[in-house]
Amino acid sequence: MSQTEAAEAARLALTRPLALDLTTTLVGHLARHAAATPDTVFIHHGPRTTTYGRLLEQVAQVRGELLAAGCRPGDVVACAGPRSARTLALFLALESIGAVYLPLGPDWPAQRTASVLRRSAADLVADYLGEDAADARHALEEAAGAAGTRVLTLGTDPAHDTHETHEAAAQPRWRTHCAGGEPRYVFYTSGTTGVPKGALIEHQGMVNHLWAKIIDLGLGDTDVIAFSAPLTFDIAIWQMLVPLMTGSSLAILDDGHMSFPRRLAGELRARRVTVLELVPTTLGWLADEVLRSGSPLDDLRWVVSTGEELHPALARRFFRALPHCSLGNAWGFTECSDDLTHHTVRTSELDQERLPVGPPIVNVTLYVLVRDEATGQWKAARPGEPGEIFAGGVPVGRGYLADDEATGRAYFRDVIDPRSPTGRLYKGGDAGYVKDGLLHYLGRLDRQVKVAGVRMELDEIETVLKSHPHVAQGTVLAVGDGHDRQLVACYTPAPDGCDERDLQRHLRRALPAPMVPSRWLALPEMPLNGNGKTDHKALTRMIGEQR
Incomplete structure (x- = not known):
C-alpha cells in the first residue's frame, strides 16, 4: 500500500478512540469486591450460589494446586470441565500466575483434543470435570497421554466460607495489574486446511472488549448477566468476566437450558436475567417460545446476536416477542478479542435486505480495503464500495500460537496507523462496506463458489x-x-x-x-x-x- 493510499485508508476508517484502564487484573476486581462485601452472592447456578468471598477462596485453592504442579508465567494450561463457578476460579487463578487459559471442548473427539494439546504445547491439562464424569475423564487422559501432556485433576470446591479464609485470600499476593501485552487466553478455531488454529489474545484486548460491552450496553450493578456460551466460544469470556468489573450478578445456564427453548425461557425468568448474548438460531428459538407461551421476559433488557448474520426476518420475530427489549447486532473475530462492532437494531431497518453490524467498539480501527488485480496493491474502498474488512488497534491478537505460516497469512504490520498500540492488522476474510458511519457485513469471502x-x-x-x-x-x-x-x-x-x-x-x-x-x-x-x-x-x- 502506498503512503497516499494509507493516508486515505486512515481518513475513511471507522474508529472510536477512548482512554481506558487496560492493565487492572480481573482477580484484582474480585479481591476488591471480596474485601468490601465478602458475603454478597455473586453467582447463581441452579440452586447453588457463590459469594465473592467463596469465589476468591476457590481461586486461592486452584492457584495453589497449579503452582504445586509447576505452573509458571507464560505456560499454556488447557482446561476441561463444565460451565460453572470453577471455570471462573480457574481462569482467575491462571491470570494471577500469568499463565494462558486454553478451554477444551467436552464434545471434542480425542483426536482433536490431542491435536490441540500438541499444537499449543500445553504444559498442563487442568481437569475439573467432576466426580461423575468417568468416561469424559478417561477420554481426556487418553488424549493427553497421546500428546504427552500432564493432567492435574483439581480438588473439590471448598465446603465452607470462614473469616480466616477470607482474610488469607485477601493478602497482597493477588496481582492487581499486569502488562497490557501479556498473553491471556487462546481459542482454537477450525482452519481451512483442516488443522485447528489457536488465536492468542492479550490482556489489553480482552479487557478492552469487556469495557466495550459495559459502555455500549450500559451495564451496571443491577444487571444479571447470563453465562450461557459454550466454553470454546469466545463470548464466554466477556459473559463470565464483565460482572467482576461492574458488580453485576452472574447467572450460569446449563447446556440443558440452552438446548430447550422452554427451559431457557423458564431459567431466564427464574434468574431475572437482564442481559443475554446468543447466536441467531438460539435467539429464534427463544422468540418463538415467548410467542407460543405468551409469557414475556419482563426483566430482559438486552439481547445481543453474534456469531452468524442476523437477518431482518428474525429481528422482526424478536420484536414481536420482546417489544420492550433492545436488540444488538454484533460482529467480530475471535482473533481480535471477540466483537468489534455493536449495533442497536432499529425497527426502521427491518425492511432492509441486510442489517448493519454497526459502529466500531472503542479502540478498534476498521478498514474496508480493495485489491487492485493489476498491481496487487491495496487501497481504501470508497463509502458504499464492497471490500475486505481489516482490523487494527488494541483488540488485535498476537497471532496463531506456534503457527507462523497461518499467522503470516492473516496478520500484517500496520502500515496505516503508525501509532497503533499493537502495530498489527488482521485480515479475516469477511467482506463488507461502510455507509453513514456504519459497517455492513456481506459475508465470508471463502463462501464464494462457482456453479x-x-x-x-x-x-x-x-x-x-x-x-x-x-x-x-x-x-x-x-x-x-x-x-x-x-x-x-x-x-x-x-x-x-x-x-x-x-x-x-x-x-x-x-x-x-x-x-x-x-x-x-x-x-x-x-x-x-x-x-x-x-x-x-x-x-x-x-x-x-x-x-
Whole structure:
C-alpha cells in the first residue's frame, strides 16, 4: 500500500478512540469486591450460589494446586470441565500466575483434543470435570497421554466460607495489574486446511472488549448477566468476566437450558436475567417460545446476536416477542478479542435486505480495503464500495500460537496507523462496506463458489432464502464437483409450514436463474456445532445420505 493510499485508508476508517484502564487484573476486581462485601452472592447456578468471598477462596485453592504442579508465567494450561463457578476460579487463578487459559471442548473427539494439546504445547491439562464424569475423564487422559501432556485433576470446591479464609485470600499476593501485552487466553478455531488454529489474545484486548460491552450496553450493578456460551466460544469470556468489573450478578445456564427453548425461557425468568448474548438460531428459538407461551421476559433488557448474520426476518420475530427489549447486532473475530462492532437494531431497518453490524467498539480501527488485480496493491474502498474488512488497534491478537505460516497469512504490520498500540492488522476474510458511519457485513469471502461456470456468493442466496416469511432458519451449500456441482437449500419451516414451490418462486423473483438452488432439503431443525452455529459439515453429510 502506498503512503497516499494509507493516508486515505486512515481518513475513511471507522474508529472510536477512548482512554481506558487496560492493565487492572480481573482477580484484582474480585479481591476488591471480596474485601468490601465478602458475603454478597455473586453467582447463581441452579440452586447453588457463590459469594465473592467463596469465589476468591476457590481461586486461592486452584492457584495453589497449579503452582504445586509447576505452573509458571507464560505456560499454556488447557482446561476441561463444565460451565460453572470453577471455570471462573480457574481462569482467575491462571491470570494471577500469568499463565494462558486454553478451554477444551467436552464434545471434542480425542483426536482433536490431542491435536490441540500438541499444537499449543500445553504444559498442563487442568481437569475439573467432576466426580461423575468417568468416561469424559478417561477420554481426556487418553488424549493427553497421546500428546504427552500432564493432567492435574483439581480438588473439590471448598465446603465452607470462614473469616480466616477470607482474610488469607485477601493478602497482597493477588496481582492487581499486569502488562497490557501479556498473553491471556487462546481459542482454537477450525482452519481451512483442516488443522485447528489457536488465536492468542492479550490482556489489553480482552479487557478492552469487556469495557466495550459495559459502555455500549450500559451495564451496571443491577444487571444479571447470563453465562450461557459454550466454553470454546469466545463470548464466554466477556459473559463470565464483565460482572467482576461492574458488580453485576452472574447467572450460569446449563447446556440443558440452552438446548430447550422452554427451559431457557423458564431459567431466564427464574434468574431475572437482564442481559443475554446468543447466536441467531438460539435467539429464534427463544422468540418463538415467548410467542407460543405468551409469557414475556419482563426483566430482559438486552439481547445481543453474534456469531452468524442476523437477518431482518428474525429481528422482526424478536420484536414481536420482546417489544420492550433492545436488540444488538454484533460482529467480530475471535482473533481480535471477540466483537468489534455493536449495533442497536432499529425497527426502521427491518425492511432492509441486510442489517448493519454497526459502529466500531472503542479502540478498534476498521478498514474496508480493495485489491487492485493489476498491481496487487491495496487501497481504501470508497463509502458504499464492497471490500475486505481489516482490523487494527488494541483488540488485535498476537497471532496463531506456534503457527507462523497461518499467522503470516492473516496478520500484517500496520502500515496505516503508525501509532497503533499493537502495530498489527488482521485480515479475516469477511467482506463488507461502510455507509453513514456504519459497517455492513456481506459475508465470508471463502463462501464464494462457482456453479455451472457462474461465480456467486452463497451468503447472498441465503439472505433471500431467509427473507421468506415461512422460513425459520436456512442455509445454502454447494455440493459436488465440476459439472455435477449444484446448490442445495436447507431450511426449517416456520411453525405454520412452508411450501417448497412457493420458496422456489420467491428465490426466482430475486435472483438470477443460476443462483436458484436445484435441490431443497426441509429439516425439523438445523444441525448445530458446539458453538450453536449451523453445522455445515453435518448438513453436507445429510445431503449425501439423501441421494
